[in-house]
Amino acid sequence: MKDNKITRRRFMGSSATLLAGTALVGPSLFGAPSILKSYNKxxxxxxxxxxxxxxxxxxxxxxxxxxxxxxxxxxxxxxxxxxxxxxxxxxxxxPENPVDRSAFSKLARKKRNAKLSEDEGREFADLEAQMAAYNKQVAQWRKTVxxxxxxxxxxxxxxxxxxxxxxxxxxxxxxxxxxxxxxxxxxxxxxxxxxxxxxxxxxxxxxxxxxxxxxxxxxxxxxxxxxxxxxxxxxxxxxxxxxxxxxxxxxxxxxxxxxxxxxxxxxxxxxxxxxxxxxxxxxxxxxxxxxxxxxxxxxxxxxxxxxxxxxxxxxxxxxxxxxxxxxxxxxxxxxxxxxxxxxxxx
CATH class of the missing domain: 3.20.20.150 (Divalent-metal-dependent TIM barrel enzymes)
Structure with missing residues:
Protein backbone atom coordinates (compact mmCIF):
# COMPACT_ATOMS: atom_id res chain seq x y z
CA MET A 1 0.00 0.00 0.00
CA LYS A 2 2.80 2.36 0.90
CA ASP A 3 4.54 1.68 -2.41
CA ASN A 4 1.27 2.22 -4.27
CA LYS A 5 0.76 5.58 -2.55
CA ILE A 6 4.25 6.68 -3.42
CA THR A 7 3.72 5.63 -7.00
CA ARG A 8 0.42 7.50 -7.15
CA ARG A 9 1.95 10.64 -5.66
CA ARG A 10 4.83 10.46 -8.09
CA PHE A 11 2.41 9.94 -10.95
CA MET A 12 0.26 12.91 -9.94
CA GLY A 13 3.29 15.09 -9.43
CA SER A 14 4.78 14.07 -12.74
CA SER A 15 1.47 14.64 -14.51
CA ALA A 16 1.12 18.11 -13.02
CA THR A 17 4.67 18.95 -14.03
CA LEU A 18 4.11 17.66 -17.53
CA LEU A 19 0.91 19.66 -17.96
CA ALA A 20 2.58 22.79 -16.62
CA GLY A 21 5.48 22.21 -18.96
CA THR A 22 3.25 21.89 -22.00
CA ALA A 23 1.52 25.12 -21.04
CA LEU A 24 4.85 26.91 -20.85
CA VAL A 25 6.26 25.50 -24.05
CA GLY A 26 3.21 26.42 -26.07
CA PRO A 27 -0.53 26.02 -26.40
CA SER A 28 -0.96 22.34 -27.18
CA LEU A 29 -3.33 19.64 -26.05
CA PHE A 30 -1.60 16.61 -24.57
CA GLY A 31 -2.99 13.48 -26.16
CA ALA A 32 -5.47 15.39 -28.34
CA PRO A 33 -6.36 14.29 -31.87
CA SER A 34 -4.26 15.71 -34.69
CA ILE A 35 -7.22 17.83 -35.82
CA LEU A 36 -6.69 19.97 -32.71
CA LYS A 37 -2.98 20.62 -33.29
CA SER A 38 -3.67 24.22 -34.28
CA TYR A 39 -5.82 24.86 -31.20
CA ASN A 40 -5.09 28.23 -29.62
CA LYS A 41 -2.10 28.91 -31.87
CA PRO A 95 29.31 33.65 -24.90
CA GLU A 96 27.63 36.48 -23.01
CA ASN A 97 28.10 39.94 -24.48
CA PRO A 98 29.62 42.42 -21.98
CA VAL A 99 28.67 45.41 -24.15
CA ASP A 100 25.50 47.38 -23.44
CA ARG A 101 23.78 46.78 -26.78
CA SER A 102 21.15 49.44 -26.18
CA ALA A 103 23.78 52.12 -25.56
CA PHE A 104 25.85 50.86 -28.50
CA SER A 105 22.90 50.95 -30.91
CA LYS A 106 21.83 54.41 -29.72
CA LEU A 107 25.31 55.85 -30.27
CA ALA A 108 25.68 54.03 -33.58
CA ARG A 109 22.50 55.70 -34.85
CA LYS A 110 23.79 59.07 -33.70
CA LYS A 111 27.09 58.48 -35.49
CA ARG A 112 25.25 57.45 -38.64
CA ASN A 113 23.35 60.74 -38.50
CA ALA A 114 26.49 62.74 -37.59
CA LYS A 115 25.06 63.79 -34.23
CA LEU A 116 27.67 62.41 -31.81
CA SER A 117 29.05 64.84 -29.22
CA GLU A 118 32.75 64.70 -28.32
CA ASP A 119 32.07 62.78 -25.11
CA GLU A 120 29.72 60.41 -26.91
CA GLY A 121 32.39 59.86 -29.54
CA ARG A 122 34.86 58.70 -26.90
CA GLU A 123 32.23 56.48 -25.30
CA PHE A 124 31.35 54.94 -28.64
CA ALA A 125 35.02 54.30 -29.45
CA ASP A 126 35.40 52.43 -26.16
CA LEU A 127 32.28 50.38 -26.84
CA GLU A 128 33.53 49.59 -30.34
CA ALA A 129 36.81 48.27 -28.90
CA GLN A 130 34.91 46.07 -26.44
CA MET A 131 32.67 44.85 -29.24
CA ALA A 132 35.64 43.98 -31.46
CA ALA A 133 37.16 41.83 -28.71
CA TYR A 134 33.83 40.14 -28.10
CA ASN A 135 33.29 39.48 -31.81
CA LYS A 136 36.58 37.57 -31.93
CA GLN A 137 35.36 35.41 -29.06
CA VAL A 138 32.09 34.74 -30.85
CA ALA A 139 33.87 33.89 -34.11
CA GLN A 140 35.83 31.24 -32.27
CA TRP A 141 32.65 29.86 -30.69
CA ARG A 142 30.96 29.62 -34.07
CA LYS A 143 33.70 27.31 -35.36
CA THR A 144 32.64 24.59 -32.94
CA VAL A 145 28.94 25.09 -32.17
Whole structure:
Protein backbone atom coordinates (compact mmCIF):
# COMPACT_ATOMS: atom_id res chain seq x y z
CA MET A 1 0.00 0.00 0.00
CA LYS A 2 2.80 2.36 0.90
CA ASP A 3 4.54 1.68 -2.41
CA ASN A 4 1.27 2.22 -4.27
CA LYS A 5 0.76 5.58 -2.55
CA ILE A 6 4.25 6.68 -3.42
CA THR A 7 3.72 5.63 -7.00
CA ARG A 8 0.42 7.50 -7.15
CA ARG A 9 1.95 10.64 -5.66
CA ARG A 10 4.83 10.46 -8.09
CA PHE A 11 2.41 9.94 -10.95
CA MET A 12 0.26 12.91 -9.94
CA GLY A 13 3.29 15.09 -9.43
CA SER A 14 4.78 14.07 -12.74
CA SER A 15 1.47 14.64 -14.51
CA ALA A 16 1.12 18.11 -13.02
CA THR A 17 4.67 18.95 -14.03
CA LEU A 18 4.11 17.66 -17.53
CA LEU A 19 0.91 19.66 -17.96
CA ALA A 20 2.58 22.79 -16.62
CA GLY A 21 5.48 22.21 -18.96
CA THR A 22 3.25 21.89 -22.00
CA ALA A 23 1.52 25.12 -21.04
CA LEU A 24 4.85 26.91 -20.85
CA VAL A 25 6.26 25.50 -24.05
CA GLY A 26 3.21 26.42 -26.07
CA PRO A 27 -0.53 26.02 -26.40
CA SER A 28 -0.96 22.34 -27.18
CA LEU A 29 -3.33 19.64 -26.05
CA PHE A 30 -1.60 16.61 -24.57
CA GLY A 31 -2.99 13.48 -26.16
CA ALA A 32 -5.47 15.39 -28.34
CA PRO A 33 -6.36 14.29 -31.87
CA SER A 34 -4.26 15.71 -34.69
CA ILE A 35 -7.22 17.83 -35.82
CA LEU A 36 -6.69 19.97 -32.71
CA LYS A 37 -2.98 20.62 -33.29
CA SER A 38 -3.67 24.22 -34.28
CA TYR A 39 -5.82 24.86 -31.20
CA ASN A 40 -5.09 28.23 -29.62
CA LYS A 41 -2.10 28.91 -31.87
CA UNK A 42 -1.58 32.29 -33.50
CA UNK A 43 -2.49 32.91 -37.12
CA UNK A 44 -1.33 36.15 -38.73
CA UNK A 45 -1.84 35.02 -42.32
CA UNK A 46 -4.47 37.52 -43.42
CA UNK A 47 -6.18 37.41 -46.80
CA UNK A 48 -3.16 35.71 -48.33
CA UNK A 49 -0.62 38.06 -46.73
CA UNK A 50 1.70 36.71 -44.04
CA UNK A 51 2.15 39.36 -41.37
CA UNK A 52 5.25 38.70 -39.31
CA UNK A 53 7.41 40.59 -36.86
CA UNK A 54 11.14 41.09 -36.51
CA UNK A 55 12.05 40.15 -32.96
CA UNK A 56 14.06 43.38 -32.72
CA UNK A 57 10.63 44.88 -32.00
CA UNK A 58 10.81 43.37 -28.50
CA UNK A 59 14.24 44.81 -27.66
CA UNK A 60 12.74 46.87 -24.80
CA UNK A 61 11.37 43.81 -23.03
CA UNK A 62 13.33 42.65 -19.97
CA UNK A 63 14.13 39.07 -21.00
CA UNK A 64 15.79 38.55 -24.38
CA UNK A 65 16.04 34.76 -24.23
CA UNK A 66 14.65 32.59 -27.01
CA UNK A 67 11.93 31.30 -24.69
CA UNK A 68 10.82 34.78 -23.59
CA UNK A 69 10.95 36.04 -27.17
CA UNK A 70 8.65 33.21 -28.24
CA UNK A 71 6.18 34.25 -25.55
CA UNK A 72 6.26 37.86 -26.76
CA UNK A 73 5.55 36.68 -30.31
CA UNK A 74 2.68 34.44 -29.21
CA UNK A 75 1.17 37.14 -26.99
CA UNK A 76 1.30 39.50 -29.99
CA UNK A 77 -0.75 37.06 -32.08
CA UNK A 78 2.01 36.60 -34.68
CA UNK A 79 2.64 33.27 -36.41
CA UNK A 80 5.82 33.98 -38.43
CA UNK A 81 8.97 35.94 -37.67
CA UNK A 82 12.30 37.38 -38.72
CA UNK A 83 14.50 36.18 -35.88
CA UNK A 84 17.37 38.33 -34.64
CA UNK A 85 20.63 36.66 -33.75
CA UNK A 86 20.75 37.22 -30.00
CA UNK A 87 17.84 34.97 -28.91
CA UNK A 88 18.94 32.18 -31.25
CA UNK A 89 22.64 32.37 -30.52
CA UNK A 90 22.31 32.62 -26.75
CA UNK A 91 20.00 29.59 -26.90
CA UNK A 92 22.83 27.79 -28.70
CA UNK A 93 25.35 28.77 -26.01
CA UNK A 94 27.00 31.90 -27.41
CA PRO A 95 29.31 33.65 -24.90
CA GLU A 96 27.63 36.48 -23.01
CA ASN A 97 28.10 39.94 -24.48
CA PRO A 98 29.62 42.42 -21.98
CA VAL A 99 28.67 45.41 -24.15
CA ASP A 100 25.50 47.38 -23.44
CA ARG A 101 23.78 46.78 -26.78
CA SER A 102 21.15 49.44 -26.18
CA ALA A 103 23.78 52.12 -25.56
CA PHE A 104 25.85 50.86 -28.50
CA SER A 105 22.90 50.95 -30.91
CA LYS A 106 21.83 54.41 -29.72
CA LEU A 107 25.31 55.85 -30.27
CA ALA A 108 25.68 54.03 -33.58
CA ARG A 109 22.50 55.70 -34.85
CA LYS A 110 23.79 59.07 -33.70
CA LYS A 111 27.09 58.48 -35.49
CA ARG A 112 25.25 57.45 -38.64
CA ASN A 113 23.35 60.74 -38.50
CA ALA A 114 26.49 62.74 -37.59
CA LYS A 115 25.06 63.79 -34.23
CA LEU A 116 27.67 62.41 -31.81
CA SER A 117 29.05 64.84 -29.22
CA GLU A 118 32.75 64.70 -28.32
CA ASP A 119 32.07 62.78 -25.11
CA GLU A 120 29.72 60.41 -26.91
CA GLY A 121 32.39 59.86 -29.54
CA ARG A 122 34.86 58.70 -26.90
CA GLU A 123 32.23 56.48 -25.30
CA PHE A 124 31.35 54.94 -28.64
CA ALA A 125 35.02 54.30 -29.45
CA ASP A 126 35.40 52.43 -26.16
CA LEU A 127 32.28 50.38 -26.84
CA GLU A 128 33.53 49.59 -30.34
CA ALA A 129 36.81 48.27 -28.90
CA GLN A 130 34.91 46.07 -26.44
CA MET A 131 32.67 44.85 -29.24
CA ALA A 132 35.64 43.98 -31.46
CA ALA A 133 37.16 41.83 -28.71
CA TYR A 134 33.83 40.14 -28.10
CA ASN A 135 33.29 39.48 -31.81
CA LYS A 136 36.58 37.57 -31.93
CA GLN A 137 35.36 35.41 -29.06
CA VAL A 138 32.09 34.74 -30.85
CA ALA A 139 33.87 33.89 -34.11
CA GLN A 140 35.83 31.24 -32.27
CA TRP A 141 32.65 29.86 -30.69
CA ARG A 142 30.96 29.62 -34.07
CA LYS A 143 33.70 27.31 -35.36
CA THR A 144 32.64 24.59 -32.94
CA VAL A 145 28.94 25.09 -32.17
CA UNK A 146 26.58 22.39 -33.44
CA UNK A 147 23.57 23.20 -35.60
CA UNK A 148 21.51 20.85 -33.40
CA UNK A 149 20.67 23.71 -31.02
CA UNK A 150 19.25 25.78 -33.86
CA UNK A 151 17.21 22.82 -35.06
CA UNK A 152 15.89 22.42 -31.51
CA UNK A 153 14.93 26.10 -31.35
CA UNK A 154 13.16 25.81 -34.69
CA UNK A 155 11.12 22.89 -33.35
CA UNK A 156 10.25 24.74 -30.14
CA UNK A 157 8.91 27.68 -32.14
CA UNK A 158 7.18 25.48 -34.72
CA UNK A 159 5.45 23.42 -32.03
CA UNK A 160 4.05 26.66 -30.61
CA UNK A 161 2.76 27.72 -34.04
CA UNK A 162 5.51 30.15 -35.06
CA UNK A 163 7.59 29.73 -38.21
CA UNK A 164 10.92 31.46 -38.82
CA UNK A 165 11.07 32.87 -42.35
CA UNK A 166 14.19 35.02 -41.93
CA UNK A 167 17.26 35.09 -39.70
CA UNK A 168 19.36 38.19 -39.01
CA UNK A 169 22.50 37.29 -37.08
CA UNK A 170 24.74 40.05 -35.80
CA UNK A 171 28.24 40.67 -37.19
CA UNK A 172 28.18 37.81 -39.68
CA UNK A 173 27.93 39.16 -43.21
CA UNK A 174 30.22 42.20 -43.06
CA UNK A 175 33.31 43.10 -45.07
CA UNK A 176 35.59 42.09 -42.20
CA UNK A 177 33.87 38.76 -41.60
CA UNK A 178 35.59 35.58 -42.69
CA UNK A 179 34.12 33.05 -45.10
CA UNK A 180 33.66 30.83 -42.03
CA UNK A 181 31.42 33.49 -40.43
CA UNK A 182 29.32 33.82 -43.58
CA UNK A 183 29.12 30.07 -43.97
CA UNK A 184 27.97 29.76 -40.36
CA UNK A 185 25.24 32.36 -40.84
CA UNK A 186 23.87 30.57 -43.89
CA UNK A 187 23.90 27.18 -42.17
CA UNK A 188 22.26 28.55 -39.02
CA UNK A 189 19.53 30.16 -41.12
CA UNK A 190 18.84 26.85 -42.82
CA UNK A 191 18.75 24.99 -39.50
CA UNK A 192 16.18 27.50 -38.24
CA UNK A 193 14.01 26.88 -41.30
CA UNK A 194 14.47 30.37 -42.76
CA UNK A 195 14.03 31.01 -46.47
CA UNK A 196 16.50 33.87 -46.27
CA UNK A 197 18.99 35.63 -44.06
CA UNK A 198 19.04 39.43 -43.81
CA UNK A 199 21.77 42.04 -43.53
CA UNK A 200 22.08 45.78 -43.90
CA UNK A 201 22.83 46.76 -47.49
CA UNK A 202 26.61 47.45 -47.40
CA UNK A 203 26.69 49.80 -50.42
CA UNK A 204 29.73 47.77 -51.45
CA UNK A 205 29.50 45.94 -54.78
CA UNK A 206 32.45 43.67 -53.99
CA UNK A 207 30.80 42.52 -50.76
CA UNK A 208 27.37 41.89 -52.30
CA UNK A 209 29.13 39.84 -55.00
CA UNK A 210 30.95 37.83 -52.34
CA UNK A 211 27.80 37.32 -50.29
CA UNK A 212 25.86 36.42 -53.42
CA UNK A 213 28.42 33.73 -54.25
CA UNK A 214 28.12 32.28 -50.73
CA UNK A 215 24.33 32.43 -50.95
CA UNK A 216 24.49 30.55 -54.26
CA UNK A 217 26.72 27.91 -52.68
CA UNK A 218 24.21 27.35 -49.86
CA UNK A 219 21.11 27.98 -52.00
CA UNK A 220 20.02 30.39 -49.28
CA UNK A 221 18.67 33.80 -50.27
CA UNK A 222 20.07 36.93 -48.64
CA UNK A 223 17.82 39.97 -48.26
CA UNK A 224 19.56 43.34 -48.14
CA UNK A 225 17.89 45.79 -45.78
CA UNK A 226 17.97 49.52 -46.34
CA UNK A 227 17.60 52.67 -44.30
CA UNK A 228 17.50 56.17 -45.74
CA UNK A 229 20.03 55.27 -48.43
CA UNK A 230 17.26 53.38 -50.21
CA UNK A 231 16.47 54.39 -53.79
CA UNK A 232 14.63 52.49 -56.51
CA UNK A 233 18.01 51.42 -57.95
CA UNK A 234 19.92 50.67 -54.71
CA UNK A 235 19.71 46.89 -55.14
CA UNK A 236 20.19 46.66 -58.91
CA UNK A 237 23.85 45.66 -58.94
CA UNK A 238 23.40 43.07 -56.20
CA UNK A 239 20.38 41.59 -58.00
CA UNK A 240 22.45 41.21 -61.18
CA UNK A 241 25.29 39.52 -59.29
CA UNK A 242 23.29 36.54 -58.00
CA UNK A 243 19.75 35.23 -58.21
CA UNK A 244 20.05 34.62 -54.46
CA UNK A 245 20.63 38.32 -53.74
CA UNK A 246 17.25 39.79 -52.79
CA UNK A 247 15.53 42.78 -51.17
CA UNK A 248 14.57 43.14 -47.54
CA UNK A 249 12.72 46.35 -48.39
CA UNK A 250 11.89 48.79 -45.59
CA UNK A 251 8.84 50.74 -46.72
CA UNK A 252 8.98 53.29 -43.90
CA UNK A 253 12.64 54.16 -44.40
CA UNK A 254 12.02 54.31 -48.16
CA UNK A 255 9.43 57.03 -47.58
CA UNK A 256 11.64 58.91 -45.11
CA UNK A 257 14.43 58.85 -47.71
CA UNK A 258 12.27 61.07 -49.92
CA UNK A 259 11.25 58.53 -52.56
CA UNK A 260 7.99 59.82 -54.00
CA UNK A 261 6.49 56.54 -55.25
CA UNK A 262 6.92 53.87 -52.54
CA UNK A 263 4.36 51.51 -54.09
CA UNK A 264 6.15 51.54 -57.45
CA UNK A 265 9.21 49.69 -56.14
CA UNK A 266 6.99 46.93 -54.74
CA UNK A 267 5.35 46.46 -58.14
CA UNK A 268 8.63 46.67 -60.05
CA UNK A 269 10.66 44.33 -57.82
CA UNK A 270 8.04 42.10 -56.18
CA UNK A 271 9.67 38.95 -57.54
CA UNK A 272 12.98 39.85 -55.84
CA UNK A 273 11.55 40.96 -52.50
CA UNK A 274 11.93 38.25 -49.84
CA UNK A 275 10.38 40.29 -47.02
CA UNK A 276 9.31 43.87 -46.37
CA UNK A 277 9.61 45.80 -43.11
CA UNK A 278 6.57 47.79 -42.09
CA UNK A 279 6.69 51.00 -40.09
CA UNK A 280 5.02 54.39 -40.49
CA UNK A 281 7.46 57.20 -41.20
CA UNK A 282 6.98 60.72 -42.45
CA UNK A 283 8.41 62.25 -45.60
CA UNK A 284 11.36 64.67 -45.28
CA UNK A 285 8.92 67.57 -45.71
CA UNK A 286 7.06 66.41 -42.59
CA UNK A 287 10.15 65.74 -40.47
CA UNK A 288 10.91 62.03 -41.16
CA UNK A 289 9.30 61.04 -37.86
CA UNK A 290 8.77 57.40 -36.88
CA UNK A 291 5.18 57.59 -35.72
CA UNK A 292 2.13 55.59 -34.65
CA UNK A 293 0.75 53.61 -37.56
CA UNK A 294 -1.85 55.54 -39.52
CA UNK A 295 -0.47 58.96 -38.58
CA UNK A 296 2.52 59.12 -40.94
CA UNK A 297 3.07 59.18 -44.70
CA UNK A 298 3.89 55.52 -45.36
CA UNK A 299 1.22 53.73 -47.44
CA UNK A 300 1.15 50.59 -45.29
CA UNK A 301 -2.51 49.88 -46.01
CA UNK A 302 -2.14 50.30 -49.76
CA UNK A 303 1.03 48.18 -49.81
CA UNK A 304 -0.65 45.31 -47.98
CA UNK A 305 -3.64 45.48 -50.30
CA UNK A 306 -1.30 45.41 -53.30
CA UNK A 307 0.40 42.27 -51.96
CA UNK A 308 -2.97 40.61 -51.39
CA UNK A 309 -4.54 41.60 -54.70
CA UNK A 310 -1.52 40.54 -56.76
CA UNK A 311 -0.84 37.44 -54.66
CA UNK A 312 2.77 38.41 -54.02
CA UNK A 313 4.46 35.80 -51.87
CA UNK A 314 6.66 37.81 -49.49
CA UNK A 315 5.67 38.60 -45.88
CA UNK A 316 5.15 42.01 -44.33
CA UNK A 317 7.29 42.32 -41.21
CA UNK A 318 6.19 44.56 -38.34
CA UNK A 319 9.20 46.51 -37.06
CA UNK A 320 8.28 48.49 -33.97
CA UNK A 321 10.41 51.63 -33.93
CA UNK A 322 8.12 54.45 -32.80
CA UNK A 323 8.29 55.54 -29.16
CA UNK A 324 6.22 53.24 -26.97
CA UNK A 325 3.50 55.27 -25.22
CA UNK A 326 3.63 55.54 -21.44
CA UNK A 327 1.85 52.64 -19.76
CA UNK A 328 2.23 50.36 -22.77
CA UNK A 329 4.92 47.90 -23.86
CA UNK A 330 6.30 46.38 -27.03
CA UNK A 331 3.91 43.42 -27.05
CA UNK A 332 0.84 45.65 -26.78
CA UNK A 333 2.13 47.92 -29.55
CA UNK A 334 2.88 45.00 -31.89
CA UNK A 335 -0.69 43.82 -31.24
CA UNK A 336 -1.92 47.25 -32.40
CA UNK A 337 0.23 47.04 -35.53
CA UNK A 338 -1.17 43.61 -36.31
CA UNK A 339 -4.71 44.88 -35.84
CA UNK A 340 -3.93 47.74 -38.23
CA UNK A 341 -2.89 45.13 -40.81
CA UNK A 342 -6.06 43.10 -40.22
CA UNK A 343 -8.26 46.13 -40.85
CA UNK A 344 -6.24 47.06 -43.95
CA UNK A 345 -6.72 43.57 -45.37
CA UNK A 346 -10.35 43.02 -44.32
Missing amino acids: PNSLINGVQIGVITYSFRSMPDQSAEATLKYVLDSGISAIELMGTPAETFAGR SMDKFTKLRKMYSDAGVSIYAFKPGNTFGKKNSDADIDWGMRAGKALGASHVTVEHPSDDALTKRLGAMATKHKMCIGYHGHEQQTPTLWDTALEQSKYNMLNLDLGHFVAAGNSEPLAIIKAKHDRIKSMHLKDRQTPAHGKGNVLWGTGDTPIKEALQMISTNKYKFPGTVELEYDIPEGSNAVAEVQKCLEYCRKALS
